[in-house]
Amino acid sequence: MKARILGGYAAVLLLVTLAHIWLNIGFQPFMEGMRDLFSSERRQLTVGFLPVT
Amino acid sequence: MFDSKRYSEFATMSEDLGSGTLSAAFINAPLAMSLHAKGVPIKIVYLGHRDGTTLMVGANSGITSFAQLKGKKILIPSAFSNQKLWIARLCKQYGIALSDLDLRVAPPPEMPSLLETGSCDAYAVGEPHAARAEMAGTGRVLLHVKDSWPNFISCVLVVREDLMAQSSSIVQELVDGIAGSGLWLEQSVENRLSAAQVAGKYYYNQKPELVQFVMQKPVDRVRYENLAPAKADFEEIMDLALETGMFTQRMRFEEYCDTRFSESFGGEMLPMPPDDGLGKVGGVKVVPPKPAASQPASAPAAPAGGGNK
CATH class of the missing domain: 3.40.190.10 (Periplasmic binding protein-like II)
Incomplete structure (x- = not known):
């Protein structure tokens, strides 16, 4: 019984989390963010310039 | 993803490229070649524009x-x-x-x-x-x-070699962005004028009317197509640099240029996104230059004086 309740809580929590990602972030940006977080690839780059052609 | 940092002189920019605090920049072509010759680990990967x-x-x-x-x-x-x-x-x-x-x-x-x-x-x-x-x-x-001198090259995009080795995808994305936005700029005068509005306001710190003048009088005053580094163009620059004494030793094109990024560009046009009014256009955040007083007057790696992008 206890395991069922815990499992139910976990399932609801997972659904709420997925709904939040879907509605507020979007799955694609979320996946890109995760990839940036765990990847060693650099995702930020500053480019220097002078205001003249 | 991409920030732009405005400099007021090439000397500081060269110093930052040498120290690694800056990994990519638009600098004058002979200066880029000179920095490479002096041991700064950078390579030319693309051009900023033609003519201009x-x-x-x-x-x-x-x-x-x-x-x-x-x-x-x-x-x-x-x-x-x-x-x-x-x-x-x-x-x-x-x-x-x-x-x-x-x-x-x-x-x-x-x-x-x-x-x-x-x-x-x-x-x-x-x-x-x-x-x-x-x-x-x-x-x-x-x-x-x-x-x-048709197809004149002034500024080139240089990238530090360590960045190319560690994160080649971001370099490719940068080159694709420059190439794609160049195609969009060449599509119509209207595109040039709207880009001039944004560039004048956020990047050049100049009246947009001035940049719009540059972009259309005449319309081919500055061009943003055919920006892949071509060996023949750089060989001519090298010849002239040797003749004038700017360089004392010939460098091979492959030593200071890396063409793999321009060769991988897929030809996709990149239209300019709407101006959000906050200095952040298409994910590019403008970082204003440091006050002149905080910058060193000169750097050993670069010649004195001003310069152009």
């Missing part, structure tokens, strides 16, 4: 031919600039020795006022500093570079 340089004389000077500039004082943005090589090329064409001209280095923003006050007879510089004098009525175009 003008030789200006005083509006009432009576000078109508390059030959009349013999013995005159001419300003250039840097001793390591393609503007100097253009002047050398014109000298060959008109049968004048480069030493017959009084070439001086001056910061580009000061050139229009130096011409107006008679402190020089002419100046060769990247836009918009030629257009400034033209718009003000104090200067007159003697020559657009496009009419005497």
Whole structure:
């Protein structure tokens, strides 16, 4: 019984989390963010310039 | 993903490229080659634009031919600039020795006022500093570079080699972005004008009307197509640099250029996203330059004076 309740809580929590990602972030940006977080690839780059052609 | 950092001189930019605090920049082509020769681990991966340089004389000077500039004082943005090589090329064409001209280095923003006050007879510089004098009525175009040295290269995109090794995908994305937005710019005059509005406001710190003038009078004054680094173009730059003593040793194109990113560009056009009014356009955040007082006056890796992108 206890395991069922815990499992139910976990399932609801997972659904709420997925709904939040879907509605507020979007799955694609979320996946890109995760990839940036765990990847060693650099995702930020500053480019220097002078205001003249 | 991409931030832009505005500099007021090439010396500081060269120093930052050397120290690794800056990994990518637009700098003048001969300066990029010179930095590579001096051991700064950078390579040219793309061009910033084609043409976009003008030789200006005083509006009432009576000078109508390059030959009349013999013995005159001419300003250039840097001793390591393609503007100097253009002047050398014109000298060959008109049968004048480069030493017959009084070439001086001056910061580009000061050139229009130096011409107006008679402190020089002419100046060769990247836009918009030629257009400034033209718009003000104090200067007159003697020559657009496009009419005497077609496909002129002024600024190039250089990237540190460690960045290319560690994160080649971000370099590819940058090159794709420059190439794609260039295609969009060349699509119509309207695109050029709207980009000038944004560039003037957020990047150049100049009146948008000035940048719009540059982008359409004439419309091929600056071009944003055919920006892959071509060996023949750089061989000509190298030849002229050796002839003028800018370089003492020939470098092979493959030593200072990496063409894999331009070769991988898929040809996709990249339209400019709407201006959000916050200085953040298409994910590119503009970082204003540091106050001049906090910057070192010069850096060992770069020549003195101003320069152009």
